[in-house]
Every structure is written in structure tokens, then in C-alpha cells.
Amino acid sequence: MKIIIVEDDKVLSLLLSKMIERLDYEVMEIITKGQEAIEKIEALNPDLVLMDIMLEDEVDGIDAMTALREKSNDVPVIYITGNSDPLNRERAKTTDFVDYLIKPVSFDELKSTINRLAEKES
Numbered sequence: 001m002k003i004i005i006v007e008d009d010k011v012l013s014l015l016l017s018k019m020i021e022r023l024d025y026e027v028m029e030i031i032t033k034g035q036e037a038i039e040k041i042e043a044l045n046p047d048l049v050l051m052d053i054m055l056e057d058e059v060d061g062i063d064a065m066t067a068l069r070e071k072s073n074d075v076p077v078i079y080i081t082g083n084s085d086p087l088n089r090e091r092a093k094t095t096d097f098v099d100y101l102i103k104p105v106s107f108d109e110l111k112s113t114i115n116r117l118a119e120k121e122s
Contacts, residue, residue, distance in 0.1 A: 001025040001118060004046040006064070007080070008032040008056045012103070016050055016080070019107050023114060034059025038067050046075060048098075048117065053081040053088055062088065065095040076117055080105055 003020050005027060007013040017027045028046050031037045034055045041049060041064075051061040059067075065077050079092055082103040089100055099113040 001047040001114070002028045002044075003048045003050060004029045004031065004037070004041055004044065005050045006031045006034075006037040006055065006061060007050070007052040008054070009052070012052075016105075016110070019110050020050075022107070023111055025114070033057040034061060034064040037061070037064045041068055041075060042071065042073060047121075048114070049075055049077045051077050051079050053079060053083055053092075062091045062095060065092075065097075069095055076121075078110075078113055078117075 003025055005013050005016050007016060007030065013030045017030060020027050028044050029040055031040055032055060034057050051065060053061040055061060061079060068075065076098045077095060078098050079100045080103060084102050092100060098117050101109060
């Protein structure tokens with residue numbers, strides 16, 4: 001499985017990357033901005049996106065996924081956010097996400113979600 005991480009926190013993106021590698025999956029790219037995420041996800045066609053909601057530019061993670069869905073891109077997305085705001089969860093529902101995890105995310109939590117997706121895809 002090839003995964004793109006969209007996360008503006010450098011420490012957390014490194015931690016997520018290590019978790020992905022520990023699960024024997026490939027991290028294709030780490031992206032910090034929403035607009036760049038849209039472009040790279042379209043170009044690289046990953047199997048999964050780990051998406052933070054608050055990013056470095058004016059395009060947040062939900063806006064990025066909404067833009068991708070409008071282009072008929074159905075890449076699975078797991079939101080990983082420090083914001084448990086119900087409004088964002090409602091906004092995210094329109095993007096058909098796999099899971100909505102609240103930071104800090106444990107290895108077991110991420111593993112469980114990714115494994116569920118992998119089983120569904122196979």
C-alpha cells in the first residue's frame with residue numbers, strides 16, 4: 001500500500017511515517033499544504049491518504065478532499081486531527097472518509113484502521 005501523509009506538524013509527520021513503515025507500507029510523500037496535497041494526490045495516485053485538517057495554507061484538509069472528490073478521485077482518506085469540533089466532522093462526512101482519528105494517534109489505532117481498509121480492498 002502506498003500512502004501520502006498530509007500533515008503540517010513535522011514531528012507528527014515523522015512519527016506517522018515511522019508507523020506506516022512499521023506496518024510495511026510505503027510513504028510516497030509528506031505534504032504540509034492543502035493545495036499541494038490536491039496536486040500531488042492527483043499526480044501520484046496513492047492507495048491511502050492520512051490527512052490533517054488544519055494545514056499551512058488556506059486550503060484545509062477537508063477542502064482538499066472535497067476538491068479531489070469533485071474530480072472523481074475516490075482515494076481512501078483517514079483524517080487525523082487535533083480538532084474534535086463536531087462542525088469539522090460534519091464537513092468531513094461529505095468526503096466519505098475511512099476514519100476520523102483524534103490526535104494523539106496510537107500505533108494500534110492507526111494499524112487497526114489501515115488493516116480494516118486493506119481487508120476491505122482485497
